Amino acid sequence: MPTPDMTNEQRLAAINNLPKATNASIRHMFAGIDKVLLKDDGVYDDKAMSDTVLLTLTAPEAISRIGQLLEIDETMTGFHCMCLGSYAIELHAHNTIKYIIGLHHGTSIRYSGWNGDAALSKTEELVTFLSEQGLTQPLEEHIQRIKDSEAGETAQRNWLQTAPETFRKHWxxxxxxxxxxxxxxxxxxxxxxxxxxxxxxxxxxxxxxxxxxxxxxxxxxxxxxxxxxxxxxxxxxxxxxxxxxxxxxxxxxxxxxxxxxxxxxxxxxxxxxxxxxxxxxxxxxxxxxxxxxxxxxxxxxxxxxxxxx
Structure with missing residues (x-):
């Protein structure tokens, strides 16, 4: 007999019962991995949303390095980005997909076995490494986010200079x-x-x-x-x-x-x-x-x- 679809409330409860993201769990995922594929778009239903492979890593040192750079800030976990991710990171061993991780905006990752997303602690190093390996888009997006953030802060300061002082009091x-x-x-x-x-x-x-x-x-x-x-x-x-x-x-x-x-x-x-x-x-x-x-x-x-x- 097929299992009935869960309500959103039931899905959320099921997710909340999962363990939180840890660096130990990431190290466990990378054990024995011999190939890493980065695919365009994010992850849905534990599968990459696109078949387009943007980067393939097979050298042991490169696989080890990306595993290190996916280090998370364990104090910033359990949240949920509203999108499905920018990239899918497939971890392969012996021609079999073992794990799949969603990379969100170059700043956080998602794995279906966790109770939520986790913020990356080495974002700049990660996107720089990917660029050195031939995938430049995450670094370009990272640089643009910094520019947009700086522009937004400048616009905010200029706006407050125009606004009455009361707005600063309640900012x-x-x-x-x-x-x-x-x-x-x-x-x-x-x-x-x-x-x-x-x-x-x-x-x-x-x-x-x-x-x-x-x-x-x-x-x-x-x-x-x-x-x-x-x-x-x-x-x-x-x-x-x-x-x-x-x-x-x-x-x-x-x-x-x-x-x-x-x-x-x-x-x-x-x-x-x-x-x-x-x-x-x-x-x-x-x-x-x-x-x-x-x-x-x-x-x-x-x-x-x-x-x-």
Missing amino acids: AQIINMDSDYLSALIQDLHAEIPEQRQRIIALLQTFGKTDKYWSGYPYYESVPEDILKTYKVKDIIHAYLLSDRNYKTRRGLGRFLCSYDFKKIRKNYLNEIPMEVIDDLDKCFEHIGEKRGENEIFSLRKEKEKSLS
């Missing part, structure tokens, strides 16, 4: 995506910037500080939008019209009026968005070369014209 909660900090942040923001119009302009300029207006932006960029949603649209527009209407403010206002959430209700507020504001936003996005922004404002203009006809 740890923002980054951790805590659910109950927003009301306290708003209260502190009122104390920092008592005048509502100035507060709205500060929020618009903060929301406009981005390289990714419409998607793929870091979570913290949505916080000023969440606060702007607590104001009446007419008050936001009024604050803009009474400001110097600079491009920093225009970027934030354009992003807000064309955001996914606001577009769902925008037809209810078209009478509160003057055509001169739409003209300002159009000029702004055209000036900074934001093509998606130009298209979004074009759609806003059409909606406004239709509401007037």
